[in-house]
Amino acid sequence: MSEFAKKTVVITGGTRGIGRGIAAAFLRDGAEVYVCGRSAPDSLPEYHGRPARFVQADVRNEEQVQSVIDHILEETGRLDILVNNAGGSPEVEAASASPRFSESVIRLNLIAPLIFSQKAHASLRASGGSIINIASVSGIRPSPGTAAYGAAKAGLINLTQSLAQEWGPEIRVNCIIAGLMQTEAAGDHYEGRDGIDRIADSLPLKRFGTPRDIASACLFLASSAASYVSGASLEVTGGGEPPVHRVLANQFRTEQDGPE
Numbered sequence: 001m002s003e004f005a006k007k008t009v010v011i012t013g014g015t016r017g018i019g020r021g022i023a024a025a026f027l028r029d030g031a032e033v034y035v036c037g038r039s040a041p042d043s044l045p046e047y048h049g050r051p052a053r054f055v056q057a058d059v060r061n062e063e064q065v066q067s068v069i070d071h072i073l074e075e076t077g078r079l080d081i082l083v084n085n086a087g088g089s090p091e092v093e094a095a096s097a098s099p100r101f102s103e104s105v106i107r108l109n110l111i112a113p114l115i116f117s118q119k120a121h122a123s124l125r126a127s128g129g130s131i132i133n134i135a136s137v138s139g140i141r142p143s144p145g146t147a148a149y150g151a152a153k154a155g156l157i158n159l160t161q162s163l164a165q166e167w168g169p170e171i172r173v174n175c176i177i178a179g180l181m182q183t184e185a186a187g188d189h190y191e192g193r194d195g196i197d198r199i200a201d202s203l204p205l206k207r208f209g210t211p212r213d214i215a216s217a218c219l220f221l222a223s224s225a226a227s228y229v230s231g232a233s234l235e236v237t238g239g240g241e242p243p244v245h246r247v248l249a250n251q252f253r254t255e256q257d258g259p260e
Contacts, residue, residue, distance in 0.1 A: 021211020204239025
């Protein structure tokens with residue numbers, strides 16, 4: 001029997017993309033899985049006919065977050081794992097981004113994970129639980145076009161370390177730094193399939209990551225195998241993005257060589 005068989009997990013933004021993959025992985029390993037979002041999806045993550053449970057909530061709203069926690073405790077009596085996955089941002093140049101826009105991005109990507117962690121603190125402390133924050137490479141390198149998002153993710157990485165210091169030994173807190181991911185929205189961001197393929201060719205592992213890659217990292221960080229891992233930032237980036245000068249140099253060489 002999997003060690004997650006008697007555990008309760010909640011995943012914010014768990015109805016699509018990376019969050020949906022994380023939910024499916026915990027379901028596969030026997031956990032009781034809750035996902036939350038602002039609107040109900042057409043279908044829920046499931047494994048062999050066993051679906052996740054959906055709770056409607058805006059994670060930026062304290063009262064709604066508290067309602068999610070109360071609902072889970074009423075149904076299962078415990079909470080063991082929190083995955084703060086909800087996030088994202090449209091592209092807006094920093095010079096034209098309004099204060100209201102920037103505040104909303106930071107609230108979703110930094111303040112909301114803090115709120116959810118605070119509301120879940122007592123339950124996770126009682127169960128000896130774990131928090132996993134889903135961060136991004138945008139938080140460890142420049143993020144042109146999404147400056148507020150990058151700043152928020154950098155803050156989330158620091159928040160992870162701070163909470164690990166404050167809340168140990170009862171609660172472990174870690175984060176995953178996600179690289180370029182193949183999700184439903186990837187084509188819109190990277191100019192379709194051709195754009196994805198070109199970018200992937202520049203990466204060390206020659207592909208984008210998948211929700212399953214992030215889910216596998218979550219399973220590890222939530223497991224007893226990671227019992228001495230807290231305050232860590234696990235990069236799931238396929239080796240990272242090469243410097244732009246190297247990408248351009250390789251493109252130039254390819255063009256120079258050309259077909260004979």
